[in-house]
Amino acid sequence: xxxxxxxxxxxxxxxxxxxxxxxxxxxxxxxxxxxxxxxxxxxxxxxxxxxxxxxxxxxxxxxxxxxxxxxxxxxxxxxxxxxxxxxxxxxxxxxxxxxxxxxxxxxxxxxxxxxxxxxxxxxxxxxxxxxxxxxxxxxxxxxxxxxxxxxxxxxxxxxxxxxxxxxxxxxxxxxxxxxxxxxxxxxxxxxxxxxxxxxxxxxxxxxxxxxxxxxxxxxxxxxxxxxxxxxxxxxxxxxxxxxxxxxxxxxxxxxxxxxxxxxxxxxxxxxxxxxxxxxxxxxxxxxxxxxxxxxxxxxxxxxxxxxxxxxxxxx
Numbered sequence: 001x002x003x004x005x006x007x008x009x010x011x012x013x014x015x016x017x018x019x020x021x022x023x024x025x026x027x028x029x030x031x032x033x034x035x036x037x038x039x040x041x042x043x044x045x046x047x048x049x050x051x052x053x054x055x056x057x058x059x060x061x062x063x064x065x066x067x068x069x070x071x072x073x074x075x076x077x078x079x080x081x082x083x084x085x086x087x088x089x090x091x092x093x094x095x096x097x098x099x100x101x102x103x104x105x106x107x108x109x110x111x112x113x114x115x116x117x118x119x120x121x122x123x124x125x126x127x128x129x130x131x132x133x134x135x136x137x138x139x140x141x142x143x144x145x146x147x148x149x150x151x152x153x154x155x156x157x158x159x160x161x162x163x164x165x166x167x168x169x170x171x172x173x174x175x176x177x178x179x180x181x182x183x184x185x186x187x188x189x190x191x192x193x194x195x196x197x198x199x200x201x202x203x204x205x206x207x208x209x210x211x212x213x214x215x216x217x218x219x220x221x222x223x224x225x226x227x228x229x230x231x232x233x234x235x236x237x238x239x240x241x242x243x244x245x246x247x248x249x250x251x252x253x254x255x256x257x258x259x260x261x262x263x264x265x266x267x268x269x270x271x272x273x274x275x276x277x278x279x280x281x282x283x284x285x286x287x288x289x290x291x292x293x294x295x296x297x298x299x300x301x302x303x304x305x306x307x308x309x310x311x312x313x314x315x
Contacts, residue, residue, distance in 0.1 A: 003094070003104055007111035011077055012118070021122060023069055028127040031060040032134045046140055047239075053141050055242040057131070057148075059249060062226050065127045066120055066156055068192050071163055073119065075184035077112045078167025081105070082309060083177040091314055101309050109302070112164050120156040124149065144236060151233035155226055162294050165301035172308045191218040196249045203251060214251075214284040221290050223250030228287040243279045253279045 038052045061067070082105065085091035094104055128149070132142055171180040196219055202208040214220050223246075230236065238246070243253040281287075 001107060003099070004107040004111045007081075007108045008115060011112060011115045017119070020069065020073060020119065021126060024065060024123045025126050025130065027060075027064045027069075028130045031056060031064070031127070032130055034060075035131070035135060046138065049138065050141055050144060051239045051241055053135075053137070054144065054236070054238070055245045057145060058230075058238075058242065058246060061124075061127065061152065062223065063192060063249070065123050066152065066159065068188060070116075070120060070123065070156075071159065071188050071192075072185055074112075074116045074160060074163040075167040075188065076181055077115065078164040079171040079177050079180040079184065081108045081112055081168050081171070082305075083171040083175070083180070086314070087177060095314050101312075102306055105306055105309050109164065109168065113160055116160045116164065117156060120160070121153065124152055124156075147234050147236065148230060151230040154233060155229045158225060158229070158291075158294075159222070161298045165298040165305070168305050169301040172305055172312075187218075191222075195219055199251050200248060208251070214282075217251070219249070220251050220282075221285070221294075223252045224281075224285070224287050224290050225294070227252055227281070228291070240279055247279075252282050254282050255279050 035053060035056050038056055039049060082091065085094065095101060128145060131137065131145070137145075167180060167184055170183065171177055174180050174183070195217065199208065199217070199219070202213065208214065208217075227246075227250075240255075244255045247253045247255045
C-alpha cells in the first residue's frame with residue numbers, strides 16, 4: 001500500500017486542506033446568519049422552527065457543504081490521479097516497479113476516495129458544530145440534524161464514486177489535467193449554480209417537461225438521489241414549506257405554482273404550527289433508475305480507465 005500512502009499524503013497537504021476547510025467554514029457562517037434571518041419574528045412553535053432550520057440546512061448542505069466546493073475538490077483529485085504523474089514524469093518510475101498498472105490505479109483511486117470522504121465528514125462536522133453553538137439550537141432540532149448525518153455520509157460516498165470516476169476518465173481521454181478540471185468546474189457550476197436559476201421559469205413555460213430537460217438536469221437527478229437517501233435512512237418527513245423551498249432549486253416535488261414561506265399552498269399555519277398534507281415527489285424519473293444509472297456509469301468509467309491505463313504508452 002505504498003502508492004496509497006504516498007497519494008494520500010500528497011492529496012491531504014496541510015495548507016491546501018486548511019484553505020478548503022476555512023472556505024467551508026465561511027460558507028457555514030453565512031448559513032448561520034441566513035437561519036437567524038429565517039427565524040426572526042417567527043413563532044416559537046417547535047414544529048415551525050424545525051421546518052425553518054431544516055429547509056435551510058437541507059439546501060445549504062446540498063449546495064455547499066457537500067456541494068459545489070466539495071465536488072470541485074473531488075474533480076481536481078480525480079483528474080490528477082494519473083495525469084499529474086504523467087505531466088511530472090513520475091509515472092514512468094511507478095510502472096517500472098514490480099507492480100501492475102491496475103494496482104497502481106486502484107491504490108491511487110482508493111486514496112482519493114478516502115481523502116474525499118474525510119474532507120466531507122470534516123465539512124459536515126464544522127457546519128453542524130457552528131450551527132449548534134452559534135444558534136443555540138433546541139435539543140429537538142439538534143436531534144433531527146444529528147439523525148441526518150448517516151444519510152449524508154451515504155450521499156457523500158455515492159457522489160465520491162461518481163465524481164472521482166468521471167474526472168479520472170475525462171483526464172485520460174482529454175490527456176490534460178488542467179483542461180479536465182476546467183471542464184468539470186464549468187459543468188459543476190452550471191449544474192448547481194446556473195441552471196437552477198432558470199428551472200422554475202422553464203417549468204412554468206412548459207419547456208422543462210416538453211423538451212424533457214430532466215434527462216440532462218444533473219441538479220434534479222442528484223437532488224432526487226440526495227432526498228431518496230435521506231428519506232430511506234431517516235424518519236424525517238419534509239413539510240410542504242420545506243418541499244416548496246427545495247423545489248425552487250431542485251424541482252424534485254410536484255408543488256405546482258406554490259411559493260415558499262406563504263400559507264397559500266396548504267402549508268403551515270403560523271399560529272398553530274399545523275402541518276398540512278405533503279406534496280408528492282416529481283415523477284420525471286424513478287429514483288431507482290437514477291441511482292442505477294449513475295452507479296453503472298461510474299463502474300463503466302473505472303473499467304474503461306483501467307483499460308486505458310493498461311494500454312497507455314508510457315515512455
